[in-house]
Amino acid sequence: MGKIAFLFSGQGSQYPGMAKDLYENVKEVHDFFGVAEAIRPGTIIQMLKGTDEELKKTENTQPCLFLADIAGALALESAGIYPDAVAGFSLGEVVGLAVSGALTKSEAFKLVCKRAGFMQKASEEVKGSMIAVIGMDKEELISQCRKSKVYPVNFNCPGQIVVSGEEGNMDKFKEKLKKSEVRFIELSVGGSFHTPYMKEAAESLKEELKASGNYKLTATDKPLYANKTASPYPKETDEMIDILSDQIQSSVRWEDTLINMAESGVDTFIECGPGRTLSGFVKRTVKGAKIYNISDLSSLEKITSELGTNEELQAKEQTYA
Structure with a gap:
């Protein structure tokens, strides 16, 4: 062992x-x-x-x-x-x-x-949220985060990355993911941590x-x-x-x-x-x-x-x- x-x-x-x-x-x-x-x-x-x-x-x-x-x-x-x-x-x-x-x-x-x-x-001071994005290509996700002014913050495991940011930007980013049929999970946290x-x-x-x-x-x-x-x-x-x-x-x-x-x-x-x-x-x-x-x-x-x-x-x- x-x-x-x-x-x-x-x-x-x-x-x-x-x-x-x-x-x-x-x-x-x-x-x-x-x-x-x-x-x-x-x-x-x-x-x-x-x-x-x-x-x-x-x-x-x-x-x-x-x-x-x-x-x-x-x-x-x-x-x-x-x-x-x-x-x-x-x-x-x-x-x-x-x-x-x-x-x-x-x-x-x-x-x-x-x-x-x-x-x-x-x-x-800055209302924010976090989501776990499932199954999206890492480099593509990082690129989309940059365009949406949100941050890829937690690199959890293969196929799962947490994104964090200001509430308004995060809402727009989630809408983009929905349109692209990318799965994500809302996290039960109270802020935009690790940003x-x-x-x-x-x-x-x-x-x-x-x-x-x-x-x-x-x-x-x-x-x-x-x-x-x-x-x-x-x-x-x-x-x-x-x-x-x-x-x-x-x-x-x-x-x-x-x-x-x-x-x-x-x-x-x-x-x-x-x-x-x-x-x-x-x-x-x-x-x-x-x-x-x-x-x-x-x-x-x-x-x-x-x-x-x-x-x-x-x-x-x-x-x-």
């Missing part, structure tokens, strides 16, 4: 009640949710009982989804399964900072709350990371793949800050990230968080990969029964060595 990667989902995968099962039954999850609640009171009730519309608002989505994502990692680690590499989609990358050791869990949660506020403000419209949010996050004494970014214990570069994070703090803050206004190179992880020896991908979107991207990108998702106790039990703990895996490898 090769390496294991934990993947953390991004905005659009949230739903009321996510991670409830893990929160109620896994001590490590319950304990950290209590820490997060002290930092941002009301997050747990919002996460478990908030409406779809409430959870779609960026300043709410990101803290709640951070907890749902990290709950999966905490549950896996409590069962003896640890990652060899980590990647997170957009806000999921902040979860990755905690799981890879670049930040403590509480630091990462404080950071995602700040990030959410900066992005919420930017979203209110130049997020420049102010990116700058604010960079200032927060540089000026605040609340965050002590350190070199990761295990590779954390960055959305912006599709490569592991650098070791220098200033470079880490640049990549993390610029991510807000840069494209997510997810397909390249998965390919690079596979080339490094990863053959097992575990999506932590609600939904199975990232699992679908892996299936379309990495042939023969073992793919799992953890969002509740039953999925945790399936993973542990099929994979065993890291210690058991190592014992098997030594037996066959």
